[in-house]
Amino acid sequence: MRDLPWRHTRDPWRILVAEFCCQQTQVGRAADVYGRFCDRFESPASCARAPLRDVLDVWRGLGYYRRAGYLHRAAGQIVDRHRGSVPEDLDSLLALPGVGAYTARAVLAFAFERDVAVVDTNVRRILSRAAANRSLSVAEAQHLADDIVSPGTGWRHNQALLDLGAMHCSAVPNCSGCPLRPACAWRRSGIEADPGAGPRGAGRQSAFVGSDRQGRGRILAAALDGPVRTAQLAGLSGWPDDPDRALRVANEMADEGLLEFGRGAFSAPRTVASERT
Numbered sequence: 503m504r505d506l507p508w509r510h511t512r513d514p515w516r517i518l519v520a521e522f523c524c525q526q527t528q529v530g531r532a533a534d535v536y537g538r539f540c541d542r543f544e545s546p547a548s549c550a551r552a553p554l555r556d557v558l559d560v561w562r563g564l565g566y567y568r569r570a571g572y573l574h575r576a577a578g579q580i581v582d583r584h585r586g587s588v589p590e591d592l593d594s595l596l597a598l599p600g601v602g603a604y605t606a607r608a609v610l611a612f613a614f615e616r617d618v619a620v621v622d623t624n625v626r627r628i629l630s631r632a633a634a635n636r637s638l639s640v641a642e643a644q645h646l647a648d649d650i651v652s653p654g655t656g657w658r659h660n661q662a663l664l665d666l667g668a669m670h671c672s673a674v675p676n677c678s679g680c681p682l683r684p685a686c687a688w689r690r691s692g693i694e695a696d697p698g699a700g701p702r703g704a705g706r707q708s709a710f711v712g713s714d715r716q717g718r719g720r721i722l723a724a725a726l727d728g729p730v731r732t733a734q735l736a737g738l739s740g741w742p743d744d745p746d747r748a749l750r751v752a753n754e755m756a757d758e759g760l761l762e763f764g765r766g767a768f769s770a771p772r773t774v775a776s777e778r779t
């Protein structure tokens with residue numbers, strides 16, 4: 503089993519933070535920010551009390567800053583609606599900003615050790631190959647996954663599947679040494695066509711260099727150091743010949759609450775979570 507920092511805790515807030523950090527991100531990069539984030543914001547209340555700019559500052563380098571904004575708002579809702587404790591039921595978790603089916607179930611399994619199945623594209627691929635020997639839909643994979651969690655094994659079962667997806671049953675499978683190999687339906691069938699070829703892995707991302715995502719990160723990093731005037735946006739974003747694009751991206755971040763605009767400049771927001779929920 504991989505030694506990951508969030509596997510040493512059952513603290514629901516830390517697990518929620520870990521799941522936000524890991525979305526669309528390699529675990530190694532997520533681990534660094536996870537540690538910094540938990541040190542700085544040890545509870546939902548401490549995160550909710552902090553201005554958003556402090557949360558974004560800790561998130562620096564991880565990208566997809568929208569996640570940090572959602573986590574800040576989720577902390578506010580946990581304080582306002584759940585007395586500061588991460589809720590223990592699926593519906594309440596799903597109602598938190600930025601929390602979808604995967605994250606909600608991950609919190610239930612990894613914090614509260616519930617016997618629920620945590621299914622992402624990697625787990626869906628494993629089940630398509632090992633259990634069904636055909637490409638499963640999202641609903642089929644979830645249904646099948648729920649059926650095979652034995653009582654009392656939710657935490658270990660889901661961690662094992664995540665490890666299997668990372669170490670063996672990736673987009674290009676490494677079947678040598680895979681513990682499921684003797685029973686794997688696809689391998690036993692001898693059929694060449696890969697039933698897991700449909701579900702793409704979480705590691706696949708669109709190109710970063712030259713993307714809006716890269717420009718967003720640069721603009722936000724600059725705004726965390728001080729106000730950014732409109733005329734500076736193009737240079738700071740890395741698009742010196744495209745000021746319209748830089749302004750569009752900055753305005754989008756302002757619409758999402760990740761930047762504030764005033765007196766001709768964009769700044770990192772000082773709002774606390776209760777003002778954003």
Ligand code: SF4
Pocket residue numbers: 628631632670671672675676677680681682683686687688689
């Ligand atoms: S034997 Fe290969 S295809 Fe089957 S579950 Fe293991 S890694 Fe995946």
